[in-house]
Amino acid sequence: MDEQEAKIYTAILIVSVTIGIIIFYFILSIVRQQRKNAQLYQSKIEAEITTQELERRRIASDLHDELGPLLSAVKMKIGSVDISNSEDQEMISQSEEHIDRIVRRMREIANDLMPHSLLRQGIATGMEEFINDLRKTSGIKINSSVQTLKHLPEEKSVHLYRIFQEILHNSIKHSGAKEINIDLNQDEKLIRLMVKDDGKGFDYRKVFEENGGHGLRNISSRADILNGDLYIESANNQGTTITLEIPLSQPN
Ligand SMILES: Nc1ncnc2c1ncn2[C@@H]1O[C@H](COP(=O)(O)OP(=O)(O)O)[C@@H](O)[C@H]1O
Ligand SMILES: [Mg+2]
Structure with missing residues (x-):
């Protein structure tokens, strides 16, 4: 060269x-x-x-x-x-x-x-009342274990309650489930909400991709406001389990 x-x-x-x-x-x-x-x-x-x-x-x-x-x-x-x-x-x-x-x-x-009991008596009572109403009106077997939560500010509890309401409305409206299990618990780090139905399941990625799912998007935005992690597990005819984990120590 x-x-x-x-x-x-x-x-x-x-x-x-x-x-x-x-x-x-x-x-x-x-x-x-x-x-x-x-x-x-x-x-x-x-x-x-x-x-x-x-x-x-x-x-x-x-x-x-x-x-x-x-x-x-x-x-x-x-x-x-x-x-x-x-x-x-x-x-x-x-x-x-x-x-x-x-x-x-x-x-x-x-x-x-705005549920009266949610603001006056806390989220656990609000949720129990909502579940009892659904038991009467939906005819679906609903098992619930709802722990009284500590250290959750009121505005956060409203978001958690709305998420819970939408998940249950969806299970009742869309899944055809015979049974729904609800669990709300708390340890020193996390609040964990789990709602599981034994219905027909759905492809949530497709719902998001097709730009549908106003309710699911609302759940996801509220989960972000709570700095929470949302997990959706759903498969054809194998039901849907939605879990929300909210960290307690995270600043907001
Ligand atoms: N638990 C569920 N079981 C079966 N399908 C569901 C479930 N949750 C949501 N879906 C499906 O996801 C779609 C989007 O739900 P969502 O965003 O809440 O909107 P909407 O309830 O207004 O239809 C529903 O139309 C339904 O097809
Ligand atoms: Mg919905």
Whole structure:
């Protein structure tokens, strides 16, 4: 190799390395940008979920604490009217029944928006009440072991409760299961929720790929808010087991 050739090879090498570095840098920036976009998207969803929860809580407490007593007062006033005409009396008692129905329905709506027991008596009681309602309405055998949780702030317990609700709704609505097992426990490091059904199973990767699964996405976003790990095991005709593990010491 003469000196001229050596110079050409060196030049080619330098140009190739420079192009290589530029391409590498370019790819790196794209990956970084994509990661940043994904993070932004995730924080947007998390902010939306948090705002939605606050709004739900506000509406639920307005319904429960303000409109409820107001309607009861109206009912009392109507009941205290002294009427001798029997037709009018009949009308009054019908109105009282209507008010009772409105109050009952309003409590149900408030409870769906934000379960009273969840906030007042904690997540274990909230979950037990929800499970008992499902036992009555679904006709599915539901076995549960729900431990009272310590050290779980209220806003986190709301997310955990919503995840639990969606998993159970899905099992009841989609799986055709005969039996569902629920386990909530806690040790010094983790809170672990496990829900297992013996239904038909499903391909959750496909659901995510096809951009479906609003409920599953919501579960996954809430699990992220809790810094939790979500595991879905599901196979055709072998049921579905969903496990959520929430670390206790992690800052949030
Ligand atoms: N436990 C389950 N057993 C069988 N299929 C399920 C189960 N959970 C979810 N799926 C399937 O995953 C899909 C997505 O669930 P989800 O995101 O909650 O949306 P939705 O309940 O509104 O259909 C469901 O439509 C159903 O096909
Ligand atoms: Mg669902």
